[in-house]
Amino acid sequence: MTRKTLSVCIGLALTALAASALAADTLAVVATTPDLGAIARAVGGDRVEVTSIARPTEDPHFVDARPSFVRTLNKADVLVEGGAYLEAGWLPPLVDGARNSKIAAGAPGRIVASQGIALRDVPTSLDRSMGDVHPLGNPHYLLDPVNAKTAAGTIAAGLCAVDAAGCDLYREGAQRFAAAIDAKLPQWQSALAAVKGAKVVTYHKNFDYLADRFGLVVFDNLEPKPGIPPSPTHIAELVPRMQAAGVKLILVEPNREQQTPEFVADKTGARVVPLPLMPGGEEASDYVALIDYDVKQIAAAAKATGAPGAR
Amino acid sequence: MDPDRRWWCAFALTLCTALDASGRALAGEPGATDAAALRQQLDETQRLLRELQTNFEKQNRAMKAQIDSLERQLRDQGKVVESLKAGPAVKPAAAVPAAAVPPPPATPPPIVPAAAPPSAPAVGGGAQPAQPWSPTAPIQLFGVGGAYMNVSFDLLVDAGWSTEADVPLIEPGDHDPKVRGFTIPNAEVVFDGAVDPYFKGLADVVWKIDQTGETTVELEEAYVVTTSLPWDLQVKAGQQFVDFGRINLQHPHQWDFVDQALVINRMFGPEGLRSAGAKVGWLVPTPFYSELVLSVLNSNGEGAFSFDSGEPLFGRPPVDRPVSAPNDLLYAPRYSASFDLTDSQTIVAGVSGAFGPNSSGTNTFTQIYGGDLYWKWKPAWQSGGFPFVAWQTEALGRRYEAGMAEIPSADESLPPLVLPRENVDDWGLYSQITYGFRPRWVAGLRGDWVGSDHGSFPDDPSRGERYRISPDLTFYPSEFSKLRLQYNFDHGEMIGDQSSVWLQLEVLLGAHAAHKF
Numbered sequence: 001m002t003r004k005t006l007s008v009c010i011g012l013a014l015t016a017l018a019a020s021a022l023a024a025d026t027l028a029v030v031a032t033t034p035d036l037g038a039i040a041r042a043v044g045g046d047r048v049e050v051t052s053i054a055r056p057t058e059d060p061h062f063v064d065a066r067p068s069f070v071r072t073l074n075k076a077d078v079l080v081e082g083g084a085y086l087e088a089g090w091l092p093p094l095v096d097g098a099r100n101s102k103i104a105a106g107a108p109g110r111i112v113a114s115q116g117i118a119l120r121d122v123p124t125s126l127d128r129s130m131g132d133v134h135p136l137g138n139p140h141y142l143l144d145p146v147n148a149k150t151a152a153g154t155i156a157a158g159l160c161a162v163d164a165a166g167c168d169l170y171r172e173g174a175q176r177f178a179a180a181i182d183a184k185l186p187q188w189q190s191a192l193a194a195v196k197g198a199k200v201v202t203y204h205k206n207f208d209y210l211a212d213r214f215g216l217v218v219f220d221n222l223e224p225k226p227g228i229p230p231s232p233t234h235i236a237e238l239v240p241r242m243q244a245a246g247v248k249l250i251l252v253e254p255n256r257e258q259q260t261p262e263f264v265a266d267k268t269g270a271r272v273v274p275l276p277l278m279p280g281g282e283e284a285s286d287y288v289a290l291i292d293y294d295v296k297q298i299a300a301a302a303k304a305t306g307a308p309g310a311r
Numbered sequence: 312m313d314p315d316r317r318w319w320c321a322f323a324l325t326l327c328t329a330l331d332a333s334g335r336a337l338a339g340e341p342g343a344t345d346a347a348a349l350r351q352q353l354d355e356t357q358r359l360l361r362e363l364q365t366n367f368e369k370q371n372r373a374m375k376a377q378i379d380s381l382e383r384q385l386r387d388q389g390k391v392v393e394s395l396k397a398g399p400a401v402k403p404a405a406a407v408p409a410a411a412v413p414p415p416p417a418t419p420p421p422i423v424p425a426a427a428p429p430s431a432p433a434v435g436g437g438a439q440p441a442q443p444w445s446p447t448a449p450i451q452l453f454g455v456g457g458a459y460m461n462v463s464f465d466l467l468v469d470a471g472w473s474t475e476a477d478v479p480l481i482e483p484g485d486h487d488p489k490v491r492g493f494t495i496p497n498a499e500v501v502f503d504g505a506v507d508p509y510f511k512g513l514a515d516v517v518w519k520i521d522q523t524g525e526t527t528v529e530l531e532e533a534y535v536v537t538t539s540l541p542w543d544l545q546v547k548a549g550q551q552f553v554d555f556g557r558i559n560l561q562h563p564h565q566w567d568f569v570d571q572a573l574v575i576n577r578m579f580g581p582e583g584l585r586s587a588g589a590k591v592g593w594l595v596p597t598p599f600y601s602e603l604v605l606s607v608l609n610s611n612g613e614g615a616f617s618f619d620s621g622e623p624l625f626g627r628p629p630v631d632r633p634v635s636a637p638n639d640l641l642y643a644p645r646y647s648a649s650f651d652l653t654d655s656q657t658i659v660a661g662v663s664g665a666f667g668p669n670s671s672g673t674n675t676f677t678q679i680y681g682g683d684l685y686w687k688w689k690p691a692w693q694s695g696g697f698p699f700v701a702w703q704t705e706a707l708g709r710r711y712e713a714g715m716a717e718i719p720s721a722d723e724s725l726p727p728l729v730l731p732r733e734n735v736d737d738w739g740l741y742s743q744i745t746y747g748f749r750p751r752w753v754a755g756l757r758g759d760w761v762g763s764d765h766g767s768f769p770d771d772p773s774r775g776e777r778y779r780i781s782p783d784l785t786f787y788p789s790e791f792s793k794l795r796l797q798y799n800f801d802h803g804e805m806i807g808d809q810s811s812v813w814l815q816l817e818v819l820l821g822a823h824a825a826h827k828f
Contacts, residue, residue, distance in 0.1 A: 028750065056691075058691055058692065058693050058694075059693055059696070061695075062695055062696035062825075064657070064687070065334065065826060065827060065828045066649070066651060066657050066828055067649035067659060067828055068649060068650070068658075070594070070600050071594075071599065071600040074543065088825060089790075089823070089825050090824060090825055091825070091826045093826075094509070096538070098594075099540070099543045099544070099545055100540075104538065105505075106508075107354075128789075128791060131789075132789065132790060152758070155370055162679055227695075227789060229695070229750050229751065243606070252548045255692040256694050267559075271501045287646070
């Protein structure tokens with residue numbers, strides 16, 4: 001009997017070893033937002049198991065620090081964050097609670113995707129009377145596909161630091177991702193060539209990088225100041241200015257309230273363009289599909305309104 | 312394989328081997344062939360363990376090397392940043408990692424606002440272009456990344472009226488409105504940050520103006536938290552709110568209502584349960600989130616109301632209770648767990664206890680038990696954190712062993728009032744629901760109820776049955792300010808029927824602490 005017990009015990013232990021050895025081949029990667037999750041998945045392929053904290057359709061500034069994520073982060077090998085204070089309202093208590101030194105600030109398992117990306121709108125002085133200005137600059141940089149390539153490189157370098165054995169695979173993944181973007185970029189640019197120089201209004205300062213990349217000009221925001229909801233005064237002042245400047249496109253994330261954009265569109269003859277911020281929703285499953293979708297949305301709306309180009 | 316799993320496997324193997332060996336010894340089964348097989352298996356096990364150890368050490372060395380190289384990189388980047396700061400006129404090139412391709416030169420990304428290309432004008436309601444530093448500009452002492460700690464200042468201002476002129480009778484909390492008219496219940500300075508790679512620190516100093524117009528200062532919290540203990544442990548040491556239930560850990564400006572919940576006041580006093588001590592928290596390795604916590608604290612002082620507070624309670628004058636044995640300290644265990652019911656609904660449930668000596672006798676103790684439940688719905692399409700619905704309930708019960716006391720009568724001719732040694736029981740609950748029905752607006756409703764048995768001390772103002780209904784409406788102009796209007800209908804054995812209306816303003820300057828769930 002005892003010999004049987006022993007062999008069962010050793011058998012079990014060996015199974016556990018084998019199972020964990022197999023599990024060791026996949027890195028547990030947690031991404032704060034689904035766009036980073038999608039890029040990490042493109043870079044790591046089957047060697048990573050990616051979980052995203054924020055839901056694809058929600059406002060990434062106001063994610064709930066649900067305790068289940070403490071558990072997820074406790075078991076994570078790698079945490080990929082956007083940085084630039086996007087997650088400042090909810091990530092710190094999760095990381096503190098997770099007690100995981102692998103993902104502590106400065107550890108190899110903590111990848112900050114904004115590293116190496118030149119951020120827009122870095123304030124020279126901090127003054128909250130200007131609204132909720134992010135002190136390190138506008139953090140919505142991933143809608144520019146060129147920035148996404150940089151982020152993929154940063155993520156690959158970070159994964160290499162944690163899992164040297166998979167480094168070649170991560171580098172290839174990042175290169176493949178970059179190649180996919182490079183192949184698509186001319187198509188996207190030609191799809192939006194007709195609207196180059198067109199003025200657009202956005203709800204929040206979410207689309208500045210996208211606009212910059214494709215030559216759209218962000219005329220103003222529906223929010224009077226970042227994080228402050230549209231006020232009647234601001235809208236009343238904005239409408240005639242939009243009319244005078246011939247603004248025909250209003251770029252809005254689908255989860256925002258739609259009354260204000262619809263009202264402004266109605267007054268100005270502009271068109272509301274719903275643009276998802278993150279992949280993983282109904283519209284797009286991965287990053288390239290997201291930009292594809294957003295570009296098509298803008299091009300279609302521009303065609304419908306006959307949005308004028310730059311003069 | 313991660314070190315944890317490795318450790319468990321080794322442990323399981325050792326345990327199995329030991330169990331097997333002892334079982335064999337008990338069974339008296341010496342068989343020579345068995346012994347040879349066993350030896351072989353043992354050798355195999357030892358070999359395996361050695362292998363595990365070398366692998367583990369190898370991995371450790373690799374990790375150290377990686378950390379060193381990253382530190383070097385950081386230093387180098389620091390130098391680059393310094394050099395950029397030194398020469399603002401020179402337009403810096405973005406550092407691009409290996410796999411990235413530099414952006415096409417036709418549209419260079421703007422690096423500083425001053426260098427923004429003409430195609431991207433400043434937006435956002437007339438934002439000024441960046442200005443160079445001028446002598447009249449405010450000097451930044453604590454800019455982001457420019458200081459080793461976050462500093463914030465939070466101010467609460469209450470204003471209102473109540474049918475009861477003696478407001479503290481119906482608003483017994485220390486950070487509640489105290490008078491008809493204006494109260495400054497809380498002006499708070501918080502410093503926090505990482506001490507070093509091993510600790511985080513926080514200090515929270517509160518000023519308040521009491522009903523007589525006097526300013527008082529209290530060191531509300533001052534503690535360190537460990538950041539790198541093994542085995543999923545975390546220790547918090549110093550002056551702290553005790554981890555009991557939900558609301559006891561919150562500062563007044565985090566409350567969803569203007570005033571302290573009645574049951575919290577009755578069990579934990581006007582300040583809440585707060586003392587100097589240490590808390591150990593263990594993240595239990597369950598598939599869902601759960602945490603086991605034990606706090607050990609001093610049982611004396613103003614924050615230990617039901618314990619050795621040194622204040623008279625239930626008619627008993629306080630006696631001196633020096634700390635002479637471990638059970639003269641305050642012990643507070645807690646277990647909490649959380650589940651995501653759906654993609655947009657989460658619950659957190661917990662049970663807590665607090666046990667320690669009280670100052671009504673030389674050998675009297677207090678036990679407090681509590682259960683709490685929090686449920687929140689926030690849809691996947693939320694914008695700006697809205698909409699949401701949150702429901703929070705806590706129920707508490709207390710058994711207070713009150714010592715025997717003789718209270719001399721004011722009239723010499725009457726015999727003194729003799730209070731026997733007795734158990735005094737109190738209980739109560741609050742339940743509140745908050746509904747963020749549109750961006751910036753939250754409506755709330757809270758019900759309070761407390762009750763007690765009848766002890767031998769008559770007409771005790773700190774006991775008896777009481778309930779209160781409080782609807783409120785809060786408007787958040789931004790994340791950094793709020794305006795709240797609350798109505799209270801109060802009914803109690805000691806206070807009769809009372810109504811009050813309060814308006815509260817909160818402003819926050821400086822670092823905004825992240826929201827805990």
